[in-house]
Amino acid sequence: MTLPKEYLEYPLRRYGYDHDLYDWAMMPQRKPVTWPNGAKIAVWVATELEFFALDQPAKPFKAPGGMVTPYPDLRHFTTRDYGNRVGIQRIWDALDRHKIKSSVVMNSKVAERYPYLVKKINERGDEIIAGGVDMSSLHYGGMDDAVEATQVKTATDTLRKLSGQKVRGWLSPAKSESFNTLKHLVANGLDYVCDWSSDDMPFEMRAPGGGTIIAMPHSPELSDRKIIIDNKHNEDEYVEQIQDQFNWLSKEADRYGGRILSVPLVPYISGLHFRVKYLNQMLDWLASQKGVWFATGSEILDAWKKQQ
Amino acid sequence: MKSDLELYDYWPYADRPKIVWPNGAKIAFWVAPNIEFYEANPPINPKRSPWARPHPDVVPLATRDHGNRVGHWRMMEVMDKYKVRGSISLSVGLIEHHPEIIKECVDRNWEFFSHGIYNTRYSYEMDEAQERAIIEDSINTVQKATGQRIVGYLAPALTHTERTMDLLAEYGFLYTCDLFQDDQPQPIKVKSGRLISMPYSLEINDIIVYNSYLATPRRYGQMIKDQFDQLRTEGEKSGTVMCIPLHAYAVGQAHRMAPFEEALEYITSQPDVWVTTAREIAEYYYENYYDVMQADILKRKAG
Numbered sequence: 105m106t107l108p109k110e111y112l113e114y115p116l117r118r119y120g121y122d123h124d125l126y127d128w129a130m131m132p133q134r135k136p137v138t139w140p141n142g143a144k145i146a147v148w149v150a151t152e153l154e155f156f157a158l159d160q161p162a163k164p165f166k167a168p169g170g171m172v173t174p175y176p177d178l179r180h181f182t183t184r185d186y187g188n189r190v191g192i193q194r195i196w197d198a199l200d201r202h203k204i205k206s207s208v209v210m211n212s213k214v215a216e217r218y219p220y221l222v223k224k225i226n227e228r229g230d231e232i233i234a235g236g237v238d239m240s241s242l243h244y245g246g247m248d249d250a251v252e253a254t255q256v257k258t259a260t261d262t263l264r265k266l267s268g269q270k271v272r273g274w275l276s277p278a279k280s281e282s283f284n285t286l287k288h289l290v291a292n293g294l295d296y297v298c299d300w301s302s303d304d305m306p307f308e309m310r311a312p313g314g315g316t317i318i319a320m321p322h323s324p325e326l327s328d329r330k331i332i333i334d335n336k337h338n339e340d341e342y343v344e345q346i347q348d349q350f351n352w353l354s355k356e357a358d359r360y361g362g363r364i365l366s367v368p369l370v371p372y373i374s375g376l377h378f379r380v381k382y383l384n385q386m387l388d389w390l391a392s393q394k395g396v397w398f399a400t401g402s403e404i405l406d407a408w409k410k411q412q
Numbered sequence: 413m414k415s416d417l418e419l420y421d422y423w424p425y426a427d428r429p430k431i432v433w434p435n436g437a438k439i440a441f442w443v444a445p446n447i448e449f450y451e452a453n454p455p456i457n458p459k460r461s462p463w464a465r466p467h468p469d470v471v472p473l474a475t476r477d478h479g480n481r482v483g484h485w486r487m488m489e490v491m492d493k494y495k496v497r498g499s500i501s502l503s504v505g506l507i508e509h510h511p512e513i514i515k516e517c518v519d520r521n522w523e524f525f526s527h528g529i530y531n532t533r534y535s536y537e538m539d540e541a542q543e544r545a546i547i548e549d550s551i552n553t554v555q556k557a558t559g560q561r562i563v564g565y566l567a568p569a570l571t572h573t574e575r576t577m578d579l580l581a582e583y584g585f586l587y588t589c590d591l592f593q594d595d596q597p598q599p600i601k602v603k604s605g606r607l608i609s610m611p612y613s614l615e616i617n618d619i620i621v622y623n624s625y626l627a628t629p630r631r632y633g634q635m636i637k638d639q640f641d642q643l644r645t646e647g648e649k650s651g652t653v654m655c656i657p658l659h660a661y662a663v664g665q666a667h668r669m670a671p672f673e674e675a676l677e678y679i680t681s682q683p684d685v686w687v688t689t690a691r692e693i694a695e696y697y698y699e700n701y702y703d704v705m706q707a708d709i710l711k712r713k714a715g
Contacts, residue, residue: 106539111455112546114529117508121477123452123468130512131482164466245453245466281470283453299470302477304666324471325665335626345629349667352486356666 136361143397144357155213167278191375212262213238231400233273256288290315298322327368339382431651437686438647449506459536483664499690501527526550528568581605586694617657633671
């Protein structure tokens with residue numbers, strides 16, 4: 105029993121990180137920021153519109169929410185499709201009650217398959233964030249670089265062409281990246297990326313080969329998928345955790361400057377008939393708090409950038 | 413493989429010699445923040461893969477980094493508020509990566525113990541020289557950075573070999589946090605020297621509670637209070653030890669902070685509790701109880 109000697113060698117044991125994607129900095133070292141109208145918390149609602157193909161490959165892994173049973177898994181295929189038809193409308197209705205604009209993370213395949221959704225998003229003034237091609241087209245360490253380049257370009261070009269929007273943000277399918285993903289995002293003119301939840305505030309990331317992009321806080325811990333599906337907490341407990349997050353961030357905002365609350369929503373989860381009532385309760389509560397700024401990802405990015 | 417490493421003797425909970433902690437306390441309470449570094453692209457141990465997805469496994473990697481960038485401050489400020497010093501389970505490599513965190517802990521007179529070099533390098537399959545190397549690296553690196561000679565150990569990611577406990581005793585460690593057989597310390601059977609098991613508890617560890625038991629934050633707060641109440645009651649017969657093992661990347665998420673703060677507020681406002689560190693518990697135990705307990709264990713074993 106012995107391990108190769110490299111297992112006890114640490115060539116990257118150094119100040120900061122063992123990668124060059126971003127610099128190390130602790131929370132109290134950040135420059136305080138202020139939000140419009142003196143708001144304490146910028147709240148951004150990020151809704152995901154995903155296409156799960158019936159022949160979704162399992163390599164190198166299956167994106168969460170993907171097919172489960174042997175082919176053809178109509179059960180999960182149609183359940184996910186329900187979100188893109190019915191669930192999303194319920195979420196929009198809930199947001200409309202408070203005139204909240206959403207940031208919509210969209211697979212380009214969804215835009216191609218359902219032009220209605222693109223039209224509706226533009227009418228509402230929602231922002232489109234590129235969510236990759238579809239949930240079969242993962243980005244992952246060790247993948248072919250040319251394939252990844254094509255995936256990023258296809259997704260951003262298609263969404264830009266079909267929506268007419270600038271499309272400045274990116275969220276990878278399953279929030280999975282290779283070590284080269286940022287390089288392709290920069291090459292395609294993307295301004296921010298939502299995969300890296302390393303911080304409660306935006307921070308600059310370095311693309312391999314040059315260029316920078318901003319990481320936007322988008323909390324996997326607070327997503328409806330994590331709390332309701334993975335953790336199996338009930339809807340009241342979901343609302344309570346969003347409230348607790350808001351309350352704690354508000355206290356911090358008093359000392360350290362403006363904070364960001366991300367509300368990741370999946371339409372086939374939060375847009376269900378028995379569940380949307382709680383989404384409404386949560387949004388009602390947030391809207392009744394003092395010092396809330398409902399904004400899109402780009403609006404938060406621009407406000408933050410101006411103060412750096 | 414063996415059916416039992418025979419690290420300790422069976423020792424019934426009832427009728428043990430009575431432990432009384434300093435100032436007549438019935439329960440010794442300590443908090444163990446795990447301050448960990450996870451490598452983005454670590455080498456692979458044949459027995460365990462550090463990440464589920466190909467590297468970089470962005471979501472868990474970034475979540476752990478959030479603990480160091482953001483969560484640590486929250487946890488530390490709340491501990492300051494209730495005057496709880498941490499006993500840090502440290503990925504020793506973090507000393508080079510994030511010295512700012514180390515400085516804050518040194519300034520607060522917190523205790524450090526080793527949790528390996530990285531939480532992405534496991535002890536499985538190490539030969540004796542390799543396991544000695546990580547122990548010596550731990551002792552020397554922490555000593556140089558903090559002036560402290562570490563006396564405690566929690567194997568990296570809880571990965572052990574058959575010889576781990578013998579090596580710890582040989583290197584003069586006072587306690588191990590790796591064994592969960594009891595709510596009181598117990599002498600461990602080692603080849604040379606002395607070693608005790610320090611109650612650390614996986615059951616109330618934030619990672620286990622949040623990621624395995626999938627508890628809500630408020631339930632976690634209640635569990636901490638309930639555990640405290642039970643162990644304090646039992647501590648009237650013989651003093652108990654309660655540890656809350658924490659990870660800033662779990663407990664330090666904003667939505668989990670309030671219930672944790674309430675639990676700390678509750679515990680530190682109670683009578684009969686000794687709020688302390690693992691080292692202080694171990695030193696007190698060696699001075700006052702090690703021999704008594706060892707004799708009781710042997711007496712009971714003999715029937």
